Amino acid sequence: MYVELKHINKHFGNFKASDDVTVGIEKGKLIGLLGPSGSGKTTILRMIAGLENPDSGEIIINGKVINNVPASKRGIGFVFQSYALFRYMTVFDNIAFGLKIAKKPANEIKERVHELLELVGLSGLEKRYPSELSGGQRQRVAFARALAPNPQLLLLDEPFAAIDAKVRQELRSWLKGMIQKLGVTSIFVTHDQDEAIEVADEIIITNRGRIEQVGTPYEVYSNPKTAFTASFFGQPSIFKDYSNFRRFDILENAENAIVRPEFVKVTKKNEVQKYKSSAEEGVVEEVDFRGYGIELRVRVNGVLLTARRSFDQPRIDVGEAVDVFIYRMFVTQGDTATLLENKSLRDPVVVI
Amino acid sequence: MSAVTQSGLHRDTKGSKLVRYSLIGISLLFVFLMLILPLITVITEAFKQGFAVYSKAVTDDYTIKAILLTLEASFFAVAINTVFGLCAAWSLTKFKFKGKKILATLIDLPVTVSPIIAGLIFLLTFGRQSPIFPLLQDWDIKIVFAVPGIVLATIFVTFPFISRELIPVLESQGTDEEEAAALMGAKGFTIFRRITFPHIKWAFLYGVVLCAARAMGEFGAVSVISGHLRGKTNTLPLHVEILFNEFQYVPAFAVASILVMLAILILVARSVIEHKGRKK
Ligand SMILES: Nc1ncnc2c1ncn2[C@@H]1O[C@H](COP(=O)(O)OP(=O)(O)OP(=O)(O)O)[C@@H](O)[C@H]1O
Numbered sequence: 001m002y003v004e005l006k007h008i009n010k011h012f013g014n015f016k017a018s019d020d021v022t023v024g025i026e027k028g029k030l031i032g033l034l035g036p037s038g039s040g041k042t043t044i045l046r047m048i049a050g051l052e053n054p055d056s057g058e059i060i061i062n063g064k065v066i067n068n069v070p071a072s073k074r075g076i077g078f079v080f081q082s083y084a085l086f087r088y089m090t091v092f093d094n095i096a097f098g099l100k101i102a103k104k105p106a107n108e109i110k111e112r113v114h115e116l117l118e119l120v121g122l123s124g125l126e127k128r129y130p131s132e133l134s135g136g137q138r139q140r141v142a143f144a145r146a147l148a149p150n151p152q153l154l155l156l157d158e159p160f161a162a163i164d165a166k167v168r169q170e171l172r173s174w175l176k177g178m179i180q181k182l183g184v185t186s187i188f189v190t191h192d193q194d195e196a197i198e199v200a201d202e203i204i205i206t207n208r209g210r211i212e213q214v215g216t217p218y219e220v221y222s223n224p225k226t227a228f229t230a231s232f233f234g235q236p237s238i239f240k241d242y243s244n245f246r247r248f249d250i251l252e253n254a255e256n257a258i259v260r261p262e263f264v265k266v267t268k269k270n271e272v273q274k275y276k277s278s279a280e281e282g283v284v285e286e287v288d289f290r291g292y293g294i295e296l297r298v299r300v301n302g303v304l305l306t307a308r309r310s311f312d313q314p315r316i317d318v319g320e321a322v323d324v325f326i327y328r329m330f331v332t333q334g335d336t337a338t339l340l341e342n343k344s345l346r347d348p349v350v351v352i
Numbered sequence: 353m354s355a356v357t358q359s360g361l362h363r364d365t366k367g368s369k370l371v372r373y374s375l376i377g378i379s380l381l382f383v384f385l386m387l388i389l390p391l392i393t394v395i396t397e398a399f400k401q402g403f404a405v406y407s408k409a410v411t412d413d414y415t416i417k418a419i420l421l422t423l424e425a426s427f428f429a430v431a432i433n434t435v436f437g438l439c440a441a442w443s444l445t446k447f448k449f450k451g452k453k454i455l456a457t458l459i460d461l462p463v464t465v466s467p468i469i470a471g472l473i474f475l476l477t478f479g480r481q482s483p484i485f486p487l488l489q490d491w492d493i494k495i496v497f498a499v500p501g502i503v504l505a506t507i508f509v510t511f512p513f514i515s516r517e518l519i520p521v522l523e524s525q526g527t528d529e530e531e532a533a534a535l536m537g538a539k540g541f542t543i544f545r546r547i548t549f550p551h552i553k554w555a556f557l558y559g560v561v562l563c564a565a566r567a568m569g570e571f572g573a574v575s576v577i578s579g580h581l582r583g584k585t586n587t588l589p590l591h592v593e594i595l596f597n598e599f600q601y602v603p604a605f606a607v608a609s610i611l612v613m614l615a616i617l618i619l620v621a622r623s624v625i626e627h628k629g630r631k632k
């Protein structure tokens with residue numbers, strides 16, 4: 001492991017911002033630190049960078065405990081949520097700052113800054129001030145500035161938060177490509193699940209100062225280990241009692257059932273459906289147009305579920321009685337989540 | 353709906369010509385009566401007996417000495433309050449510590465307490481009645497009725513001017529940029545010089561100007577502690593008062609006109625700084 005956190009605790013007053021955080025990160029990986037607001041993501045990042053000190057626990061980079069190494073000596077690149085560009089310096093001076101502090105010769109600095117400007121696609125803007133740049137351009141300058149001294153580790157705190165949706169999409173793939181090309185180990189913070197899934201090689205999920213789960217985007221999405229992770233992704237419908245859904249095993253001490261839209265198939269009464277016999281009765285309460293298709297809210301056994309249909313399927317109206325088949329659901333017991341499959345998928349069924 | 357009522361309100365408050373012109377008229381009249389007229393009086397009185405008398409009064413030995421003393425006291429006040437103001441503003445905005453609120457409140461004390469009391473405080477602290485007076489005498493240090501006392505009193509009354517200008521600017525900046533610089537290996541002083549100072553420069557200069565203006569005009573505190581020794585502990589305002597009490601009206605106004613000119617100079621400096629600061 002290139003970066004290791006071991007049993008890190010951190011309090012702000014009485015508030016526990018980090019609770020026994022233990023996690024390792026491999027060299028060269030792009031890691032997404034994902035969690036709801038206030039879950040302690042920034043705190044973890046700031047402790048790695050040396051801007052905060054943990055109350056207890058060890059931070060190890062490249063095999064060395066660095067708890068007592070000051071931030072300035074850790075050689076870590078940091079992109080702030082607000083970018084924190086030096087507003088009284090030009091783009092050139094912003095990027096050159098770290099190199100000047102390191103007392104690099106002037107011609108070397110100039111070469112490196114132009115190389116970086118080229119890399120981030122901002123050649124020709126070196127004389128501008130940050131206030132004369134667009135949000136996306138500022139983000140790129142912040143990125144170039146953090147990379148200038150050739151850090152071994154790059155930390156990015158919500159790098160896309162302040163950018164509008166369309167540009168954000170472009171910047172995501174740009175950043176992912178850039179980091180892959182440079183091979184620098186990177187950790188980026190986000191509270192946007194789509195962003196984490198799309199960009200990260202591996203996702204660390206935080207909640208209330210604790211680490212819930214670590215894994216590839218596919219793992220954490222399709223195989224959540226904790227109740228929190230199971231309910232965090234997708235657009236889950238969460239309800240208490242699932243005993244009315246007869247085609248599922250009943251677990252002891254079950255707390256919540258979690259059903260994601262992709263677990264639900266809604267069909268009209270006259271549509272062909274393989275598992276029609278074990279489908280439940282439902283009534284459509286809401287039909288919403290979305291860019292990707294139609295989103296339905298269907299009441300089944302007193303529970304409101306979200307489901308999706310594509311445009312080429314026959315139209316469904318509000319108030320219509322429909323068949324609802326549920327493939328899977330997560331059931332939580334305390335802190336753990338278990339995936340249950342509809343028994344009809346296993347059992348041979350009679351197709352009518 | 354709300355847009356209609358809003359624009360209606362707008363017309364009511366702004367539209368009536370009568371209200372507008374009478375408000376402007378009252379303001380102008382006030383400014384003329386309270387500011388312009390006295391200024392004109394000062395200048396006309398100063399030149400009443402011709403330029404020769406004026407220039408004699410202005411180049412009088414005691415006047416020159418008073419000017420120099422005023423400049424000296426102002427210089428020290430600005431210099432010392434700069435150092436103090438930067439320290440106080442920095443620690444109040446960037447650190448968390450016990451007694452922070454108390455410090456913030458105490459800084460404002462000099463503007464809330466009457467200058468006479470400020471003068472008395474120093475008189476009692478360093479004067480004959482003070483327990484440390486013998487000590488001062490042993491070391492041959494004279495504070496009361498001497499230049500150091502005047503400098504001290506001036507520093508006291510101008511104490512909050514620079515820090516008060518800096519605090520809101522430093523507060524609004526946050527610490528991100530400084531942290532970013534620190535992460536790249538910059539040391540404390542470099543961070544201050546390259547990141548923080550450019551940000552507070554105009555507020556700082558503005559504070560310096562205000563501080564200088566107040567220092568030059570200070571009368572109350574300085575009056576108590578100076579002892580009015582002509583040519584020794586007389587600042588410009590004190591000198592004006594002495595001349596006036598001796599019924600030397602023309603010289604009094606002539607010296608006063610110097611203060612007026614200094615004030616105008618400072619006003620110009622102030623608006624230049626404000627203008628430049630806003631552009632940034
Ligand atoms: N300097 C501080 N003083 C006091 N409390 C703090 C401080 N910094 C963070 N906290 C608290 O610690 C908790 C975690 O904060 P943190 O900034 O790490 O959250 P986050 O996961 O980054 O959230 P967001 O997505 O909103 O940025 C929050 O409840 C916050 O109020």
Ligand SMILES: [Mg+2]
Binds near residue numbers: 041042043157
């Ligand atoms: Mg944060």
